[in-house]
Amino acid sequence: MKPRVLHLLGNLYTTGGSERQAAQLAQMLHQSSRFEVFVACLDPSGNWGEELKRIGIIHVPSFKFYSFFSFTFLKKLVRFVVYLRKQKIDIVHTHDFYTNVFGMIGSWLAGIKGRIASKRETDGLRTKAQRFVENQSYRLANRIVVNGEAVQKHLVEAGINQDKIVKVYNGLNLDRVTHQLDIDEVEQLLNLPLANGYRYVTILANLLYPVKDHPTFLRAAQITRQAVSDARFVIAGEGPLKEEMMALSRDLGLDSDVYFLGPCRNVAELLSVSEVCVLSSKAEVFSNAILEYMGAGRPVVATNVGGASEVIVEGRTGYLVESGDYETMAARIIDLLKNPDRANEMGQSGRQIVQQKFSCEAQLEATERLYERLLAKKNQRVIRQIEVEID
Known part of the structure; x- marks a missing residue:
């Protein structure tokens, strides 16, 4: 038996x-x-x-x-x-x-x-x-x-x-983050404008608790938008902080540049159209979002909290920044958007690490x-x- x-x-x-x-x-x-x-x-x-x-x-x-x-x-x-x-x-x-x-x-x-x-x-x-x-x-x-x-x-x-x-x-179940649809189907599923050449910077983080520190992401987005004109930003997550974050994005002049998707049931589709993925948490034990980003072959910019350094190899699969340091976060995002070949190499290296270890x-x-x-x-x-x- x-x-x-x-x-x-x-x-x-x-x-x-x-x-x-x-x-x-x-x-x-x-x-x-x-x-x-x-x-x-x-x-x-x-x-x-x-x-x-x-x-x-x-x-x-x-x-x-x-x-x-x-x-x-x-x-x-x-x-x-x-x-x-x-x-x-x-x-x-x-x-x-x-x-x-x-x-x-x-x-x-x-x-x-x-x-x-x-x-x-x-x-x-x-x-x-x-x-x-x-x-x-x-x-x-x-x-x-x-x-x-x-x-x-x-x-x-x-x-x-x-x-x-x-x-x-x-x-990580890699099937969760890698299946592909054509661009029209993805656009319909996500309700994001994809045909106009925008390049999306994405964060998967529920708006439940301040510990996820969406304000740092939004302040980094403001700097990035000034340096990269076709950059747009996606927040996938739901919670009571949503209205507050929408108000902050308006105050930062980003009201037409940030997309609040709510709870995301189409993670693979969203990551397939994302250029850079971000985690801005003040504290985190071991982020499933980072695994999903890397499993989808996307470069990561994340705060160096909890287990982030166990997953991200600095300069090889992404970048680590200090919690709350939106200026350095923005600089790293801008670097990846302006160097797509490097971003792609980092994404592929991250996927290999997830396959081997996570x-x-x-x-x-x-x-x-x-x-x-x-x-x-x-x-x-x-x-x-x-x-x-x-x-």
């Missing part, structure tokens, strides 16, 4: 970067057939349920609760323990704060020997109490998967045993190795126990 792995997800949405990574990994593991994959969630809301049914994962149990301090939490935890034992799960793999806490407690109570938590951010939005609770859950984990050096360093500084931490980079295949291979090592240790313990009983 194949080893049984349960992936516990927060919900079944695949629109956010972290959610998409977890869903993608579970789906790839199922398709590779080396493990029998189960999926459970804390909240059944989302669009991924139908896709799971299509690939043969029919039953996705939900363990919804509203507070760790409620009777419902205890009730669902008991139900989760019973489920794990009934299905004879070998490994439980959780993916975010709530699933880490619920899943590590439940799998420990169920006697599951393979317990894997995940950490994809550095607590910027967590309360002190939440950080404490999550750190306690890590003590129950055999391994903690992180997606970059910044998170690894953060956990070690928080007192987590370094031997438990395993780095597995985010994986593809979904590389992520799958690293995860399967992790599972196999955990199972091997479990089997060694069983053998030693049998030998002791025989003696």
Whole structure:
């Protein structure tokens, strides 16, 4: 019988970067057939349920609760323990704060020997109490998967045993960013004027939080527009800061030069018509947007925060600038727009790096190795126990 792995997800949405990574990994593991994959969630809301049914994962149990301090939490935890034992799960793999806490407690109570938590951010939005609770859950984990050096360093500084931490980079499905349509179809999908020779500088970043620092992008755009007359700028993302950013673009004299696309469901098409791609964040752990830019063969100008320097090779696949330095950001964008051959070389180099190191295949291979090592240790313990009983 194949080893049984349960992936516990927060919900079944695949629109956010972290959610998409977890869903993608579970789906790839199922398709590779080396493990029998189960999926459970804390909240059944989302669009991924139908896709799971299509690939043969029919039953996705939900363990919804509203507070760790409620009777419902205890009730669902008991139900989760019973489920794990009934299905004879070998490994439980959780993916975010709530699933880490619920899943590590439940799998420990169920006697599951393979317990894997995940950490994809550095607590910027967590309360002190939440950080404490999550750190306690890590003590129950055999391994903690992180997606970059910044998170690894953060956990070690928080007192987590370094031997438990395993780095597995985010994986990009290259098909998501490379399929092509003709120019008329792309223009219709994106609602962008493409026939007039404009060259687009693009940022993929939701307008939810100030940390994405769209003002730095817009101020760099103002300088770039003055130096490159056919440059235009695209912000793909939605959120409550949209009106504020639209007002800023008007104040900067860019009202007819910046296109706010809203949530972008046609990433490949947008990147195919982008000359340069930008990330302006003040903080970032490991940017899926950078992987998408590079996977599409586009040169990148990004702030040197979080894991950006783990992906971007300075001067080879793009440029790193300091957070908030819109003048240097503009200079780098202008350089790439004025030197298209260099920009193309950088884009192709970036794509090669993604294929080698950050593809979904590389992520799958690293995860399967992790599972196999955990199972091997479990089997060694069983053998030693049998030998002791025989003696």
